Amino acid sequence: MSVFDEELLDLKGKVLKMGAMVETAIRDSVRSLVERDKELSKAVIGRDHQINSLDVEIDEDSIRLIALRQPKAGDLRFITTAMKITTDLERMGDLAVNIAERALELSEEPLLKPYIDIPRMSQLAQGMTRDALDAFVKRDKRLAMDVIMRDDEVDDLKHEVLKELLFFMVQDPTTASRAMKISFVAQYLERIADHATNISEMVIYLVAGKIIRHMSLTEEQSKRK
Amino acid sequence: MSVFDEELLDLKGKVLKMGAMVETAIRDSVRSLVERDKELSKAVIGRDHQINSLDVEIDEDSIRLIALRQPKAGDLRFITTAMKITTDLERMGDLAVNIAERALELSEEPLLKPYIDIPRMSQLAQGMTRDALDAFVKRDKRLAMDVIMRDDEVDDLKHEVLKELLFFMVQDPTTASRAMKISFVAQYLERIADHATNISEMVIYLVAGKIIRHMSLTEEQSKRK
Numbered sequence: 073m074s075v076f077d078e079e080l081l082d083l084k085g086k087v088l089k090m091g092a093m094v095e096t097a098i099r100d101s102v103r104s105l106v107e108r109d110k111e112l113s114k115a116v117i118g119r120d121h122q123i124n125s126l127d128v129e130i131d132e133d134s135i136r137l138i139a140l141r142q143p144k145a146g147d148l149r150f151i152t153t154a155m156k157i158t159t160d161l162e163r164m165g166d167l168a169v170n171i172a173e174r175a176l177e178l179s180e181e182p183l184l185k186p187y188i189d190i191p192r193m194s195q196l197a198q199g200m201t202r203d204a205l206d207a208f209v210k211r212d213k214r215l216a217m218d219v220i221m222r223d224d225e226v227d228d229l230k231h232e233v234l235k236e237l238l239f240f241m242v243q244d245p246t247t248a249s250r251a252m253k254i255s256f257v258a259q260y261l262e263r264i265a266d267h268a269t270n271i272s273e274m275v276i277y278l279v280a281g282k283i284i285r286h287m288s289l290t291e292e293q294s295k296r297k
Numbered sequence: 298m299s300v301f302d303e304e305l306l307d308l309k310g311k312v313l314k315m316g317a318m319v320e321t322a323i324r325d326s327v328r329s330l331v332e333r334d335k336e337l338s339k340a341v342i343g344r345d346h347q348i349n350s351l352d353v354e355i356d357e358d359s360i361r362l363i364a365l366r367q368p369k370a371g372d373l374r375f376i377t378t379a380m381k382i383t384t385d386l387e388r389m390g391d392l393a394v395n396i397a398e399r400a401l402e403l404s405e406e407p408l409l410k411p412y413i414d415i416p417r418m419s420q421l422a423q424g425m426t427r428d429a430l431d432a433f434v435k436r437d438k439r440l441a442m443d444v445i446m447r448d449d450e451v452d453d454l455k456h457e458v459l460k461e462l463l464f465f466m467v468q469d470p471t472t473a474s475r476a477m478k479i480s481f482v483a484q485y486l487e488r489i490a491d492h493a494t495n496i497s498e499m500v501i502y503l504v505a506g507k508i509i510r511h512m513s514l515t516e517e518q519s520k521r522k
Contacts, residue, residue, distance in 0.1 A: 128508060138363065139373055145364050152360065152380055159381055163495075238477060242470035248463050259484070270388075283353060 076141045080150075083133055084209045087154055090126040090161050091205035095198045097123065097168035098264060102194035105175035105257060106187045113179070116172040123165035127158045153278045157208060160267045164201065167260045167267075174253045174260075184240065184250045193229045193261040196222060200268035207272060213279045216272040220284065226265040233258040301366045305375075308358055309434045312379055315351045315386050316430035320423045322348065322393035323489060327419035330400035330482060331412045338404070341397040348390035352383045378503045382433060385492045389426065392485045392492075399478045399485075409465065409475045418454045418486040421447060425493035432497060438504045441497040445509065451490040458483040 073081075097116050104112035134151045137143065143151065200219045207215035237251040276284045298306075322341050329337035359380050362368065368376065425444045432440035462476040501509045 124508070135370065135374060135377065138377075139370050142367050145360065148364055149360060152363075152377060155377055156381060156384055159384065234477070238473050241466055242473055245467035245470070248467055252459070252463065283349070 076137075076143065076147075079133075079137055079141070080147065083130065083137065083151065083154060086126060086130050086133065087157060087161075088205055088209060090123060090130065090158060091201055093119070093123050093126065094161050094164045094168065095201050097165055098171075098194060098198050098201065098261075101168040101171035101175065102191060102257075102261070104172055105178065106191060108175075108179040108183070110176060110179055113172040113175045117169050120165050120169050124162060127162040130158045131155055149278055153208070153274050156274055157205070157271050160271050164264050164267045167264050170260050171257050174257050178250060178253055181250055184247055184254065189229045189233045189236075190254070190257060190261065193226055193233075193258065193265075196226050196229075197261050197264045197268065200226075200265055200272075204268045204271040204275065207275045208278075211275070211279050213276055216275040216279070217284070219272040220269050223265055223269045226262055230258045230262040301362075301368065301372075304358075304362055304366070305372065308355065308362065308376065308379060311351060311355050311358065312382060312386075313430055313434060315348060315355065315383060316426060318344070318348050318351065319386050319389045319393065320426050322390055323396075323419060323423050323426065323486075326393040326396035326400065327416060327482075327486070329397055330403065331416060333400075333404040333408070335401060335404055338397040338400045342394050345390050345394050349387060352387040355383045356380055374503055378433070378499055381499060382430070382496050385496050389489050389492045392489050395485050396482050399482050403475060403478055406475055409472055409479065414454045414458045414461075415479070415482060415486065418451055418458075418483065418490075421451050421454075422486050422489045422493065425451075425490055425497075429493045429496040429500065432500045433503075436500070436504050438501055441500040441504070442509070444497040445494050448490055448494045451487055455483045455487040 097119065100112055101116045103109065104116060134155050137151055138148065200222055203215055204219045206212065207219065234255055237255050240247045241251045273284055276282060322344065325337055326341045328334065329341060359376050362376055363373065425447055428440055429444045431437065432444065459480055462480050465472045466476045498509055501507060
């Protein structure tokens with residue numbers, strides 16, 4: 073294995089590591105909401121700087137790799153895609169912090185209703201994150217497309233959550249403040265899924281040279297039927 | 298001027314052009330909401346593919362530039378930053394489409410109340426977009442910091458809008474659906490401003506090698522007093 077191949081392997085490893093940290097942040101932030109665990113919320117917020125540091129590290133490694141090794145086009149695209157992906161991952165980490173902040177606030181007030189859709193959204197978002205990065209390092213177009221297809225389910229769950237919360241607010245206006253905060257959590261999770269979808273679109277562009285946006289994908293799927 | 302310098306100038310021009318298109322999309326989407334102008338909303342939605350095309354074009358130009366000219370570190374960082382910035386711009390374009398979609402829906406229902414804070418948020422977001430890109434092409438750290446400082450004003454306006462809408466919903470639950478849609482518009486505008494802030498943070502990192510996140514900036518400002 074050449075030095076460059078080793079360095080590329082290192083880079084992939086760091087991207088996967090950053091993805092794992094983000095997945096953990098999503099899982100823990102939602103768990104801290106459901107279990108009303110203030111310490112866990114604070115832990116998520118406290119660990120975010122580690123995600124940001126890895127973003128900078130990967131950026132620096134990438135620049136160095138490009139400048140020193142002058143990789144050919146295929147590897148060059150892979151590295152610049154890694155740089156874009158870590159930007160999405162860093163934003164996903166920020167969204168997990170936002171969830172943890174709302175969890176802290178909500179733990180100060182009585183529980184509005186048991187959480188069912190939000191934990192489901194969280195599981196989907198975690199899976200999409202993991203699979204989007206897997207698709208990237210393995211250059212797996214099918215897996216990337218699979219992630220994009222899951223975005224609809226997250227959107228549908230978000231709409232369900234918002235509808236349900238609207239119903240609460242209309243029935244009993246004293247629930248409005250809590251309902252709004254919970255609606256924010258659902259929107260943060262939907263945005264996390266959106267980022268995983270964006271990563272997958274970048275993977276498809278990298279592998280197939282095609283722009284797949286969600287709309288185009290649905291057309292692609294219809295053609296295959 | 299060398300061929301490379303010309304190509305770099307071209308790249309800057311395209312980034313500014315993409316920024317101008319996004320600025321227009323923001324302005325028109327909010328105007329279509331305030332003026333209940335369905336045709337304008339549809340025009341914003343229809344033009345989005347042009348923003349996406351420019352994103353791809355800038356990406357391809359950047360890859361070609363790096364592969365063919367093997368730029369030294371400073372120029373290399375500038376080009377990879379351009380690639381990240383266009384990702385943010387493309388997302389901002391998507392958010393303008395989201396605003397236009399809500400505008401279409403709201404034009405089907407009676408006006409809830411005159412729009413005051415939302416047009417203000419829109420002006421701020423447009424200005425932040427323009428200045429963030431100016432700061433990038435001119436490598437202007439001060440201007441980038443100035444954009445980041447404006448983010449607080451947008452956040453404050455968003456909170457005002459949400460508070461006001463909550464009040465409406467509590468007073469008269471029949472307003473809930475319209476109030477929610479307007480709250481989404483405020484949140485889209487806040488996210489647009491966030492993207493402009495992210496671009497500015499990337500400019501500061503490019504120019505000064507420093508990570509400035511909003512919190513660090515407030516500390517920096519305090520030290521100077």
